[in-house]
Amino acid sequence: MTECAVADAKPLAPVPSHVPADRVVDFDIFNPPGIDDMGVHEAWIKLQQSTPYEVVWTPHNEGHWIAVRGKRVRAMYRDPAHFSSHIIWLPKSEGENYGLVPTRLDPPQHTPFREVLNKAIGITATKAMEPMVRSVAVRIIDALAPQGKCNFTDDYAKQFPVQVFLNLLDLPHEDAAEVKEWIDQMTRPDGSMSMEEVMANVFRYVDPIIEQRLKTPGTDLISIVINNDIDGRPMTRDEMRGLVSLLLVAGLDTVVNVLSFFMEFLARNPGHRRQLVENPALIRKGIEELFRRFPVVAEARMVKEDTECDGVEMKAGDMVCVPTLITGTDDRMNGCPMHVDFNRKGISHVTFGDGPHICAGQHFARLEAIVTLEEWLKRIPEFDIPAGEKISHKSGIVCTVERLPLVWTPRA
Ligand code: HEM
Structure with missing residues (x-):
């Protein structure tokens, strides 16, 4: 084992002997070098471009591998056996x-x-939800449009998916702030709560809701999910609370952040924005290009048994970060990857x-x-980031735009 220096408040982990020295990088996934100057996606791509390898090792966050090429990330997601x-x-x-x-x-326990x-939130269920989703978006944007300004992250991105999701789960809207705070601590921890405490809070919140929906099932997502059998047996209480909590995490933190990245891009790029305003049909096609260019998730996998990968030996129990953040923007997966082209083929x-x-x-x-884009651009086709405002990103399990002030001229 080689001892590493202490760079910040958190000590770096010793580099294990099976990790070659030329694979070691100084990269904290929660605070990547350069994020303040260049933004989160560019900071991750800088890591990718800085190494000839497809997997590297960082001593930050207890020490773990990072897959830095899109095809390698995809291959690991597809290979649960390893x-x-x-x-x-x-x-x-x-x-x-x-x-x-x-x-x-x-798999097979996951299946x-x-x-x-899939039954609860797959493509068929989603189609039926469109009118509700649209009515929430319209209500919020109609209230914002006459104001001529907003902080998009607080006034739209944190409101819209949360209200939509609480409608789907049939939960009181006044719970939103507290639940969102726990979810934020899971995905971008600031050290004020351990994961154990966060999970205890979430479970304390969902347990009575599960009891109530078992007694009086409704048509909401929670009732649909928990009143299902697993391989012909009823779900256990632990499984129910895990599934319900997962829906909260997955539904409340990802869309919030993705939408803020999309709107930051459209505010900075009037040419792209006008393409969508003049041709709203392009939004459905163009959305995939925005998802490609602005991924937000950086999760991990655990090595199951000793295995060789990209010329290095990985040991059972090693952790590997599989960042979606460097996939669609990898130049080996898409040409001119940082450029947004709503007509891009073969995304x-x-x-x-x-x-x-x-x-x-x-x-x-x-x-x-x-x-969101259809209803927003219909009502607020022109908008800017006020001069002098610095927009900051935060990296984490789910990345975020910290605040996004926008201004526009309200229509008469
Ligand atoms: C833009 C928004 C979103 C992004 C970028 C995103 C991304 C992801 C990613 C990368 C995974 C894979 C996790 C893994 O393999 O470990 C995942 C899983 C999941 N997501 Fe999303 N997600 C988004 C929105 C949503 C929404 C709105 C919901 C709920 C309605 C949701 C529900 C789930 C669930 C339940 C899983 C777990 C699936 C499983 O384990 O089989 N996600 N998401």
């Missing part, structure tokens, strides 16, 4: 306490739970993951993004 979902969040000691069903199960999720990305755990809510996420 790269297990048993722990998917870093650092490993915190990820051990993240116990949501079925994200931490590998029956996934069937339940390749891993923004929603891949393999058995590929995002169960991807159709729903696309719907939320399409509806």
Whole structure:
């Protein structure tokens, strides 16, 4: 073992002897070098471009591998036999306490739970939800449009998916702030709460709701999910609370952040914005290009047994970060990857993951993004970031835009 220096408050982990010295990089996934100057996606791509290898090792966050090429990330998502979902969040000691069903199960245990999720939020269920989703978007944008300004992250991105999701789960809207705070601590921890405490809070919140929906099932997503059998047996209470908590995490933190990145781009690029305003039909096609260019998730896998990968030996129990953040923007997956082209052909990305755990809510996420752009651009076709405002990004399990002030001239 080689001792590493201490660079910040958190000590760096010793580099294990099976990691070659030329694979070691100084990269903290929660605070990548350069993020303040260049933005989160560019900071991750800088790591990718800085190494000839497809996997590197960082001593930050207890020490772990990082797959830095899109095709390698995709291959790992597709290979649960070697790269297990048993722990998917870093650092490993915190990820051990993240116990949501079925994200931490590998096939075949994962499969029956996934069937339940597909039924609840798959493509067919999503189509039926469009009128509700659109009415929430219209209500919020109609209230904002006459104001001529907003902080998009707080006034839209944190409102819209949360209200939509609480409608789907039939939960009181006044709970939103507290629940969102726990979810934020899971995906971008600031050290004020351990993962164990966060999970305890979430479970305390969902347990009585589960009891109530078992007694009096409704038509909401929670009732649909928990009143299902798994391989012909009823779900256990632990499995129910895991599934319900997963829906909260997945539905409340991802879309919020993706929408902020999309709107930051459209505010900075009037030419692209006008293409969508003049041809709204392009939004449905163009949305995939925006998902490619602005992925937000950086999860992990645990090495199941000693294995060789990209010329290095990985040991059972090693953690590997599989960042979707460097997939669609990898120049080996898409030409001119940092350029947005709404008519791009053959788009390749891993923004929603891949393999058995590929995002169960991807159709729903696309719907939320399409509806937002359609309704927003209809009412607020021209908007800018006020001069002198610096927009900051934060990296984490799910990346975020910290605040996004926008201004426009209200229509008469
Ligand atoms: C733009 C928004 C979204 C992004 C970028 C995103 C991304 C992802 C990714 C990368 C995974 C794979 C996790 C893994 O393999 O470990 C995933 C899984 C999942 N997502 Fe999403 N997601 C989004 C929105 C949503 C929404 C809105 C929902 C719920 C309606 C949702 C529900 C889920 C669920 C339940 C899983 C776990 C699936 C499984 O383990 O089989 N996601 N998501």
